Amino acid sequence: MLFQYNGGSSLLHRLGPLSKLTWVGCFSLLSMAWDSTLHESALLAVLIAVAWLGARLTLVRQLRAMSFLIGLGIPYFILSILAVREGHTVMSWGPIAITTEGLDIAGALTLRIFVLFLASYIYLSTTDPRDFVQALNLHLRVPYRFAFGISVALTFFPLLEEEGRTMMAARRVRGQEPPRGLKNRIAYWSGYAAAVLVNAVRRVQQTALAMEGKGFGAYADRTYLRTLESGRSSYLGIMVALVAVIATAVLWWSL
Secondary structure, three states, X not given: OOOOOXXXXXXXXXXXXXXXXXXXXXXXXXXXXXXXXXXXXXXXHHHHHHHHHHOOOOHHHHHHHHHHHHHHHHHHHHHHXXXXXXXOEEEEEOOEEEEHHHHHHHHHHHHHHHHHHHHHHHHHHHOOHXXXXXXXXXXXXXXXXXXXXXXXXXXXXXXXXXHHHHHHHHHHHOOOOOOOOHHHHHHHHHHHHHHHHHHHHHHHHHHHHHHHHOOOOOOOOOOOOOOOOOOHHHHHHHHHHHHHHHHHHHHHHHO
């Protein structure tokens, strides 16, 4: 499953959820602020190194996770090139012109998708949803009902992904061939999306009934069986967050 927490003992696994959320926010802020292919490439390279060295996510696993973005990135790159007309013209075919400015902006916008996705993927892979909920409730004083709702949403991602695979396998068992033609493809994927949405609504209803039956939300506070790690890991997380914020501020004003 793609959107799923994977336990481990790497450096990022030992950091607190809020510390990791801080540096993810810093990466996202820099990515949204910069409009240069070179800058976005540098951010993506740093993220790949962080995932490899800090989270022990191999390059093959990272490429597999980002592979589905290629189908979105290529059309987006082409449309962005055609939308920008400023700069020196590199190639032209009648009314269609490719400029240096268009190539730079299109590359930056496309790479931004990969930067934001990879940062989120690293966070989801190294953060236990239970720790995230506990940190929101105890450290940021977020109401535990709202925090638990976020946890349920994160839990639903792998479940829906697995259900989607089951539906695809069931269609293959029934002998349904892959659709051909634009009309058939739209009808096929519309039915697939509707089935996943119906299952999502059903799971939400089941979860809501279970929470109501257990009296969830009846008290102002709640207790936790797990406790967040403190000591050296928490201090390290604070240092990482501070370094990320300072580095973001310096890069923001200097570049």
